[in-house]
Amino acid sequence: MKKEVILLGLAGGLMLGNVSLAKSGEDIDAYIRKELNNPLSINAEIGANKAKISTETIKSDIDNVDIEIPVIKGLKDGVYQEQLNYIIKRTAEKDLNQFEKEVEELKKLGIEWKPEMKIGHQIKSEEDILSFAITTYSYTGGANGMSRRDYYNIDVKENKTIRLEDLFKENSDFKAIINDEINRQIKEEMDTGKKTYFEGDDGFKSIKDDQSFYINENGNLVVAFQLYEIAPRSSGYPEFKISGERIVHILKNLKPVIINGKKIKLQNPMFKSEKGTIMMPLAEVAKALGFEVTWDGKNRVANINKGPISAGAYIGKDKYYFSKALIYLEEEAKLIKGRTYVPISFIERVLQGQIIINEDNIINIKY
Numbered sequence: 001m002k003k004e005v006i007l008l009g010l011a012g013g014l015m016l017g018n019v020s021l022a023k024s025g026e027d028i029d030a031y032i033r034k035e036l037n038n039p040l041s042i043n044a045e046i047g048a049n050k051a052k053i054s055t056e057t058i059k060s061d062i063d064n065v066d067i068e069i070p071v072i073k074g075l076k077d078g079v080y081q082e083q084l085n086y087i088i089k090r091t092a093e094k095d096l097n098q099f100e101k102e103v104e105e106l107k108k109l110g111i112e113w114k115p116e117m118k119i120g121h122q123i124k125s126e127e128d129i130l131s132f133a134i135t136t137y138s139y140t141g142g143a144n145g146m147s148r149r150d151y152y153n154i155d156v157k158e159n160k161t162i163r164l165e166d167l168f169k170e171n172s173d174f175k176a177i178i179n180d181e182i183n184r185q186i187k188e189e190m191d192t193g194k195k196t197y198f199e200g201d202d203g204f205k206s207i208k209d210d211q212s213f214y215i216n217e218n219g220n221l222v223v224a225f226q227l228y229e230i231a232p233r234s235s236g237y238p239e240f241k242i243s244g245e246r247i248v249h250i251l252k253n254l255k256p257v258i259i260n261g262k263k264i265k266l267q268n269p270m271f272k273s274e275k276g277t278i279m280m281p282l283a284e285v286a287k288a289l290g291f292e293v294t295w296d297g298k299n300r301v302a303n304i305n306k307g308p309i310s311a312g313a314y315i316g317k318d319k320y321y322f323s324k325a326l327i328y329l330e331e332e333a334k335l336i337k338g339r340t341y342v343p344i345s346f347i348e349r350v351l352q353g354q355i356i357i358n359e360d361n362i363i364n365i366k367y
Contacts, residue, residue: 051075051156062103067119077159092119095136102140115140124214130154131214147227151212164211172250179206182240197231204230244271249337258364259288268339277331279341289367302340311350313342322350
C-alpha cells in the first residue's frame with residue numbers, strides 16, 4: 001500500500017479517546033497561556049486544495065497583549081473567504097476593545113495589577129475539512145482569567161462553513177447517538193475519578209443545534225464544550241471523541257472512492273477504528289469489484305466469490321482467508337448494523353489487489 005496518510009473527510013477516521021485534565025483554576029490559566037504561547041499553526045498549502053493559513057497580529061497600546069489570528073487564503077470563493085476572515089478579525093477586535101475599556105475603568109481605582117490578554121489559534125485538521133479553534137484569554141483581576149474557545153469548520157472544496165448536522169444523513173438521529181456516547185464517557189470518567197462534571201439540572205442534557213465540534217488531524221469527530229458549560233473549571237474544556245463504529249451508519253459519505261477506474265460514493269462509508277485502522281464495507285466494495293457476496297450465519301463468516309477465487313472474513317476475529325490459505329490482518333472484522341467491515345489492507349494482503357492514493361487524496365482500489 002502506498003505510504004501516504006489517508007484522510008476520509010466527513011465520513012472518515014472517527015475514534016474514541018481521552019483528553020487531558022487540569023487540576024485547578026490556576027492550572028487551567030497556566031495551561032491556556034502555554035497553549036497560546038505555542039500555537040499549532042501552519043503557513044503552508046493545505047492538502048491538494050491550495051488553501052493557506054497565515055497569521056495576522058493585532059496590536060494594542062496596553063502591555064501584555066498578544067493577539068495573533070488566523071487568516072485564510074486560497075479558497076476558490078473569494079467572497080466567502082473575505083467574509084470568514086472579517087468575522088474572525090472583527091470578533092478579536094471586539095474582544096480587545098472590551099478588554100481595553102475594562103483596563104481603563106480599573107486604572108481609575110488606582111490598583112497596581114497586570115492585566116493580560118492573549119488570542120491564539122490551533123489548526124485541528126487541514127485536509128478536505130479545515131478545522132481550527134481560536135482561544136481568547138483575558139485577565140483583569142480576580143482569582144482567574146476569562147477564556148473562550150471558538151471553533152471553525154470549513155469545507156475547503158465547497159467553500160462553506162460546516163455545522164455538526166451537515167456530517168450526517170438527513171433524518172438520522174445523530175443527536176441521540178452522540179448524547180449516549182457523551183453520557184457514557186462522562187460516567188466512565190467520573191467513576192474512575194479522572195474528571196468531575198456537573199450533575200442534576202446543571203449537568204449535560206444534550207448537544208445543541210449549534211454545538212461546537214472539530215475534526216482532528218486523524219479525521220476524528222470531537223464534540224467540544226466551553227469552560228463551565230457542563231463541568232467545573234478544574235475539568236477544563238471538555239471534549240469527547242466519538243467512535244466511528246457508533247456513527248458510521250448515519251454519516252454522509254461525501255468523499256468518493258475509485259474502484260477499477262470508476263468513481264463511486266459508498267452507501268456505507270469507510271471509517272477509522274479505535275486502533276487507527278481504516279475499515280471498509282466488505283460487501284459494497286467486493287460487489288463493485290465483481291464479486292458475489294454470501295453470509296454464513298452459523299459460522300459468522302462473510303464470503304466473497306468470483307469465478308475460482310474465494311475469500312472471506314471471520315467476524316470478531318483478525319483471521320481472513322483466500323482460497324485455502326488463512327491470512328491474519330491488523331484488526332478483526334466487525335459486524336456493524338448488519339454490515340461487515342474489514343481493514344482496507346484486505347484488498348492487498350488477502351485479494352492481492354492494489355491501493356493507490358491519488359493527488360486529490362482519493363482512495364483508488366484496483367483488482
